[in-house]
Amino acid sequence: MPPVPKPKRTRRPNYLRQWRKYRDLTLAGVGAEIGMDGTNLGRIEKGEVPYSQDLLEVLADLYGCEVSDLLVRDPSDPEGIWSIWDQAKPAMRQQIVRVARALVESEEERVDTVKPHAPQSQEQSQRKPAKSRISKAS
Secondary structure, three states: OOOOOOOOOOOOOOOHHHHHHHOOOOHHHHHHHHOOOHHHHHHHHHOOOOOOHHHHHHHHHHHOOOHHHHHHOOOOOOOOHHHHHHHOOHHHHHHHHHHHHHHHHHHHHHHHHOOOOOOOOHHHHHOOOHHHHHHHHO
16 A cells, blocks of 8 residues: 655745845845755745754844744834834834723723624514513512
């Protein structure tokens, strides 16, 4: 019986390539720096080959970012919140946090106080709530 081929695994996207390009580095240059063939690094960037924690840590050091940035943050997105954060001075960052917190809190309050209201038929609006019907039946 011939071997059953494994289905090709779909990996989550990452931003390894974007970070390398953001730092104006080539596959060959990064590969030489970290002791890896540029072709293999390219396959890792494309998601064809899995990466390791050790590789992520080395790349994060080389690219000047956090390991998590390589997986969730596109440095080439000028509208991304982290791109704005990187441009902000420390005092501005405190203000950004205060404004963001106020926005989230006001949204939470709005959601808590505004309840969706579905239109009712005249028959539904004349019905007594179930609680009052139960108490009268007792």
